Amino acid sequence: MDPDSSRLLVTVTDGRGRPVADRGLARWLARLAPARARGELAIALVTDPHIRKLNRQYRGKDYATDVLAFASDFRLKAEATHLSFLGDLVIATGVARRQAREAGHSYRTELRVLALHGFLHLLGYDHDDPDDRGRMARAEARLRRRGGLREGLIARTHGPTP
DSSP states (O other): OOOOGSSEEEEEEEETTTOOTTTHHHHHHHHHTTTTTTTTEEEEEEEEEHHHHHHHHHSOOOSSSSEEEOOSSSSOBBBOOOOBEEEEEEEEEEEEEEEHHHHHHHHHHHHHHHHHHHHHHTOOOOOSSSGTTTHHHHHHHHHHHHTTOOOOHHHHHHHOOO
């Protein structure tokens, strides 16, 4: 077995693909990831206008949202690492900063809340699907506790997990 195939590789860039100081986000998410989550994941920290454009284009919603998840339609093998590509997360920095203030925690913490939520979507969870029956909320609660987060995005917007 390839030693790299048993881990999650996370990269964090700006909206133009340039690496950014991620405040430990990539390392935190990789450490927190369930064992079945192997491959590469790209996170782009973008402006609010940028995510608004993506939200309008891909979801038909004309506002700046906090996080968008774009799962890979197929598991591409990355030549350099031999890891499959899980997908992309796009996080709006302005929205994240506002939500951090409203939630009473740091921007760093909010990036983690949003990255975890989007990551679960890449793994196939969907809290908006009636068949989910709280599965994503339970997974988010379990992983956020493991990662030291007080609350997750679902709990914050929909109330505590039963």
